[in-house]
Amino acid sequence: MMDAVVRGPDGAVQTTAIESAADLAMVRDSDGVTWIDATGGDESALALVSEAFDLHDLSADDVRAGGRAKVEEFDEYTLLRVNSVKRRTDSWTVTDPIRDVSVGLFVGSDWLVSYSMEPLAAIDDVRDALVRGRGRIRERGPDFLAYLVVTTLVEEYFRVLDDLEARLEGIEDAVIDGPSSVTLEEINDVRRDLLAFRRLVWPTREAIATLALGDVTNIDELTRRYYRDAYEELVELVELTETYRDLASGSRDIYLNTVAMSTNEVMKKLTVVATIVLPLTFVAGVYGMNFEGSPYNMPELAWTFGYPATMLGMLAVAVILLVYFRREGWL
Amino acid sequence: MMDAVVRGPDGAVQTTAIESAADLAMVRDSDGVTWIDATGGDESALALVSEAFDLHDLSADDVRAGGRAKVEEFDEYTLLRVNSVKRRTDSWTVTDPIRDVSVGLFVGSDWLVSYSMEPLAAIDDVRDALVRGRGRIRERGPDFLAYLVVTTLVEEYFRVLDDLEARLEGIEDAVIDGPSSVTLEEINDVRRDLLAFRRLVWPTREAIATLALGDVTNIDELTRRYYRDAYEELVELVELTETYRDLASGSRDIYLNTVAMSTNEVMKKLTVVATIVLPLTFVAGVYGMNFEGSPYNMPELAWTFGYPATMLGMLAVAVILLVYFRREGWL
Amino acid sequence: MMDAVVRGPDGAVQTTAIESAADLAMVRDSDGVTWIDATGGDESALALVSEAFDLHDLSADDVRAGGRAKVEEFDEYTLLRVNSVKRRTDSWTVTDPIRDVSVGLFVGSDWLVSYSMEPLAAIDDVRDALVRGRGRIRERGPDFLAYLVVTTLVEEYFRVLDDLEARLEGIEDAVIDGPSSVTLEEINDVRRDLLAFRRLVWPTREAIATLALGDVTNIDELTRRYYRDAYEELVELVELTETYRDLASGSRDIYLNTVAMSTNEVMKKLTVVATIVLPLTFVAGVYGMNFEGSPYNMPELAWTFGYPATMLGMLAVAVILLVYFRREGWL
Amino acid sequence: MMDAVVRGPDGAVQTTAIESAADLAMVRDSDGVTWIDATGGDESALALVSEAFDLHDLSADDVRAGGRAKVEEFDEYTLLRVNSVKRRTDSWTVTDPIRDVSVGLFVGSDWLVSYSMEPLAAIDDVRDALVRGRGRIRERGPDFLAYLVVTTLVEEYFRVLDDLEARLEGIEDAVIDGPSSVTLEEINDVRRDLLAFRRLVWPTREAIATLALGDVTNIDELTRRYYRDAYEELVELVELTETYRDLASGSRDIYLNTVAMSTNEVMKKLTVVATIVLPLTFVAGVYGMNFEGSPYNMPELAWTFGYPATMLGMLAVAVILLVYFRREGWL
Amino acid sequence: MMDAVVRGPDGAVQTTAIESAADLAMVRDSDGVTWIDATGGDESALALVSEAFDLHDLSADDVRAGGRAKVEEFDEYTLLRVNSVKRRTDSWTVTDPIRDVSVGLFVGSDWLVSYSMEPLAAIDDVRDALVRGRGRIRERGPDFLAYLVVTTLVEEYFRVLDDLEARLEGIEDAVIDGPSSVTLEEINDVRRDLLAFRRLVWPTREAIATLALGDVTNIDELTRRYYRDAYEELVELVELTETYRDLASGSRDIYLNTVAMSTNEVMKKLTVVATIVLPLTFVAGVYGMNFEGSPYNMPELAWTFGYPATMLGMLAVAVILLVYFRREGWL
Numbered sequence A, B, C, D, E: 001m002m003d004a005v006v007r008g009p010d011g012a013v014q015t016t017a018i019e020s021a022a023d024l025a026m027v028r029d030s031d032g033v034t035w036i037d038a039t040g041g042d043e044s045a046l047a048l049v050s051e052a053f054d055l056h057d058l059s060a061d062d063v064r065a066g067g068r069a070k071v072e073e074f075d076e077y078t079l080l081r082v083n084s085v086k087r088r089t090d091s092w093t094v095t096d097p098i099r100d101v102s103v104g105l106f107v108g109s110d111w112l113v114s115y116s117m118e119p120l121a122a123i124d125d126v127r128d129a130l131v132r133g134r135g136r137i138r139e140r141g142p143d144f145l146a147y148l149v150v151t152t153l154v155e156e157y158f159r160v161l162d163d164l165e166a167r168l169e170g171i172e173d174a175v176i177d178g179p180s181s182v183t184l185e186e187i188n189d190v191r192r193d194l195l196a197f198r199r200l201v202w203p204t205r206e207a208i209a210t211l212a213l214g215d216v217t218n219i220d221e222l223t224r225r226y227y228r229d230a231y232e233e234l235v236e237l238v239e240l241t242e243t244y245r246d247l248a249s250g251s252r253d254i255y256l257n258t259v260a261m262s263t264n265e266v267m268k269k270l271t272v273v274a275t276i277v278l279p280l281t282f283v284a285g286v287y288g289m290n291f292e293g294s295p296y297n298m299p300e301l302a303w304t305f306g307y308p309a310t311m312l313g314m315l316a317v318a319v320i321l322l323v324y325f326r327r328e329g330w331l
């Protein structure tokens, strides 16, 4: 299923459901700007549209298969493929955490075809704005409508990046609380998602740069400034992504150091206990020996204050060692 | 041995075995598009073909020796060298884990020569499609046949990368189960394979970019769009390879941390045992001393409840330490 | 609220408060150079100015929203967006430690509009210098005034970087004193701030390069040398930032090594204690055994000098081990 | 000492020893292609040749001092400086492990001068081939002779890299056998040699690219294809060098992990011993206490089966702990 | 204070002290090549010279303030700012270990002005060579004199880098002797100095490249070859700097591993001691128990050879464990 939204020469906007090749030919040949919206459509819609607007076979394949954002010029139209993005909730594969849906925008001289395998909020929002709209959206051509879709997607990207930033701040708090095996996996997950996000945003930035800076078929001089604006936002997105990756690395460093520090602390505790208790146990062992039968054999055992003196000596050793360890900062 | 597949001006396709220079001259001079397929051929086939189609000595050497993908233009033909890829099953050398077979595609104005030292599935598939085929494959020239070989090889690359992704997912599962010396070697193997794969795909991407974007001898304007499509897939392959390498690094980090965490846990257990048992042993040692002969020497030993009181005291110390360690999260 | 500073053809400088569109039209149409300063202004000021000087909608949005430094040329003016920078004292978010305020400088043929959401010291300083000034500031056009703002901001950047250098030197001193969990966080904070700072300075450098090297609307040939001078300072800033990041990495390495060294020292102490005391305790344990009733059962216990000899033997063992450990450098 | 190899217009090749400026002038002015080979020569040979062929002072200095590979064009000749390479056997300096000998090739219109401070196998091989040779080597000009030297040197580079690969494979085997301080130094040595090798090959690649792609004085169109072939081999060399460095890093990671794993294993053994023996020793200590004189004081000591029961209890504890540790995978 | 060195049309060289603007005007207007040397000069010298040779205000500021090497062209002269370098002996700041003194070389058509805040050996050497000199230094213009200063500074750089190499070799020896906290700081110091050195050499390389390759005001075609020569040496310097940084990283890796290996060794020693002594101590503890009053209670104590048998058993256990640990390579 697909719809045609036609803005007539009088500025009136009308929406028609397209049922057949004949419907399509009629809206194509009408005056004014025609937007054929086949998002959420089936393959037959794409076939119909390809026939009616003479789209290249490879173009049709490109939007059907999806992939990196790109711009490709043809004699009669420019193809802009961009991607809508959501984080997978059902993260069933570690190597592909961000789910993206490609949408193809075919920008003709006075027509626009949008196609994707699923309905997209960004497309619907721009269509609604066109139907209800005033001002520029009613005056500019299909290149401006395509820009509005792009800028709506860029806002989506910023929301995804905000999520990633929030997770990163959670991680920075968590690493200060101490090491737990779960946290390092979470750090790695964020790094992986930032990597996937960057892989999505980077080609988008390049594609929009082509529209902003080059002399592209059916992209108006005036509209190029708008693409430049979107381009600047995409530059900011890529930069933030790089920065967040670096911050995630920093968190990982702190995390790993916390483990090393903890082992160090554990070792110190063990050493303190062993250093205090082992010598005392040795002394107790000595006075548990059974030497006898000679005035040189353990006369201490028979001294009047032998036991209390020994205990006080042990206490003194323990106290001295405790003071020493405290001064060294081990306690 | 080699075959000639000739598509006559009437569109009919005919396959002939080439036995001699004379056979070769005949098919070369016939009308229509001639494909000399000498894959799996011996050196004499290459010599015959070089003579008949006036191939440069260096071109012949290039396909015989194999190597990185490349495009090189000559007056009468364009040489495209690409590589078929398999993972070595008999991995006898750590520094060369991916085995590749170079194939040279010599694209003339109305002829194509394919040569490689081994038979290649990609070549056979395209030949079959030509013999059985309809549509574009019957209408376009030798540059399009070469494209079909390239796109078949790119599909091969994606299958290899899928294998690598599967191994990577296995690793991510394994590192969560805990450290074992085998796993780090496996992580390193995948990193090494990704490195080798990238070294194979990167020059292919550059070579196809030359065909897609440049103005290359015997590559038709219309066919360039198809090479561009292959180029975009190769860009995707390189990007995924980089991402997988980064994910492998992440797995290695988790792995190494698991070892450090484990050592930390072991140390904690040792410290808990030592901290509880050593002081108690000391106490037992004290009451094993042999002081006697004075009311100050160990009167506790003779107290009615001396032994049970001591045992209860020891139990209390043990319980207090256990509670403390549990609160600290060491148990 | 905004002011107009007009330098008349006679060189006299006069400041007027702008209250309305009429005021604005009057100063705009006056002879000489007109500077409309709307920093610290509200959105209505920007609207008035946009109307009077025919600023593009996107330009107005750009300065309102703020963002990376940039230069954008329009038919009648050049927009330069730069940023004032302070370190946040109320560091409420780990991922955005450096607070920047964007200022838009619209450079016309004989007019300059400055706009930002907050008052800025850099703008005020240049305005004061113009009002009080002599020499070049009174002779050159709006492009030179914009340069003066830029160079004042660059001085600000150098002060921020000096702060970061001071913190870094503090860190280098601290890491030599030994590991404490606080220090690694501080190292990471400095790295993060350097990253944020670099993200601010880098696009500024690129924007000023455009003015210094390109042929930009309303930027005079003579003034370009001054932008080149600012560009060189920005290159120095970026270089220092990179260097400081590298030094911070070095400090982190020393820090982490200090932890590993400390664990090594702790282990050595424990090993020394255990190696000396445990064998002696074993000997004491042996002579605490209760074998008897046969001339072969512990005759030592009854020897005249059994006890002193045993104690001397233990002392000898302890001394030998201490000497050994000292020779090995463990003590 | 130097020789002149002259290929006359009739294709005959003749070798003459050059003793004086007059000899040099004579062969220079003879018809055909003249190769003055002054490799292994003294400085006076270079002075003579510089005078006779009007070589720039800086050119003479460049080949005398040696250094990175480079191409420099002069009015009458092109200077190509390349390097022969051997691994130092007498490795007296850690920062310069690969010894290279620069050779200058001065390519004139119909003359070639080769100069280096030492005799070089590559030069001798090409000279021999020219004297004995047939085919292209007898037909092409001095640019082709220079190419033959380059390609011979590239083969030398491949042999050096094969050595490095062999050492790397030895390392990969060694790290699996376990950590020893010697191995990490060997890994580092290979990394350092790869770095030195890359520093040698990289500028060679750039220099040959200039000859292959540019329009260089005295380098024939036809010969450029041959330089392109050498260039492709140098690209392969640089790529392999990078890959080997990465593999060396991987080996280092495994090596370091092996140390951490070993420490982990050692700690586990210690913990197992301590956890089993310390509690049993405590029990023995308890029954070594001297409480007596009350029915509550250690009645166990007098029970009929007190001792065997205690020993069995201890055995049970030991067995339970052993089973536990085995289940945990510590044994 | 400053001097003028004038080379008259007859080739005679004369040195005059400049005391006033009039002196300056006279030497400026004299025939031949005039070199005004104001190195080690005060600001008034710079002011006088700026006036006499019409130097741009920004040029004067550039050499006064110092900074990165650069080339800047003006209508009547080219400014080359380069830096003399020494290692600080009084290293009072960790972030700026290499002290550099900027010198400005203003190259006019037939005059040269050199200015710096301190006297520089490189300038003095070239001046001496000019006064005493023969050959090229007497024939070429001010661009060649500036080249001589540059090449003298490059020699200085090589000496500094030789120092750094010597320190690096000292480090490589030290890390093999074992870990000490001082060494890691020294490694880091060398890394930091290499970083500072690279920051100094890199822009010098770029500046000299401009002179060697571009078409710069007052730089003669013939002299450009000499700048190219200096450029190649600077390329070598940058490359060596990168290599040394990599070697320093390698030393750091070995150093850190030595710490980990040492901890591993310490742990092994502790484990050996504990594993041998603790079980024996347990046995001694057992035979120190006071069970009695039943034929089942410790009958061993009364056996004729109970004690010697026990001691032999203990010895056997110790020997077996020692043999085991030696076989495992722990001893």
Ligand SMILES: [Mg+2]
Residues within 6 Å of the ligand: A094, A095, A096, A097, A196, B243
């Ligand atoms: Mg992925």
Ligand SMILES: [Mg+2]
Residues within 6 Å of the ligand: A198, A199, A202, B239, B242
């Ligand atoms: Mg990517």
Ligand SMILES: [Mg+2]
Residues within 6 Å of the ligand: A202, A203, B235, B239
């Ligand atoms: Mg990309």
Ligand SMILES: [Mg+2]
Residues within 6 Å of the ligand: A238, A239, A242
């Ligand atoms: Mg960026």
Ligand SMILES: [Mg+2]
Residues within 6 Å of the ligand: A245
């Ligand atoms: Mg990274």
Ligand SMILES: [Mg+2]
Residues within 6 Å of the ligand: A246, A247, A249, A250, A251, C188, C191, C192
């Ligand atoms: Mg960080």
Ligand SMILES: [Mg+2]
Residues within 6 Å of the ligand: B067, B068, B199, B200, D236, D239
């Ligand atoms: Mg390769």
Ligand SMILES: [Mg+2]
Residues within 6 Å of the ligand: B094, B095, B096, B097, B196, D243
């Ligand atoms: Mg390899």
Ligand SMILES: [Mg+2]
Residues within 6 Å of the ligand: B202, B203, D239
């Ligand atoms: Mg490559």
Ligand SMILES: [Mg+2]
Residues within 6 Å of the ligand: B238, B239
């Ligand atoms: Mg990429």
Ligand SMILES: [Mg+2]
Residues within 6 Å of the ligand: A188, A191, A192, B246, B247, B249, B250, B251
């Ligand atoms: Mg990762």
Ligand SMILES: [Mg+2]
Residues within 6 Å of the ligand: A243, A244, C094, C095, C096, C097, C196
């Ligand atoms: Mg940030």
Ligand SMILES: [Mg+2]
Residues within 6 Å of the ligand: A239, C198, C199, C202
């Ligand atoms: Mg940035």
Ligand SMILES: [Mg+2]
Residues within 6 Å of the ligand: A235, A239, C202, C203
């Ligand atoms: Mg940027």
Ligand SMILES: [Mg+2]
Residues within 6 Å of the ligand: C238, C239
């Ligand atoms: Mg830089």
Ligand SMILES: [Mg+2]
Residues within 6 Å of the ligand: C246
């Ligand atoms: Mg670096």
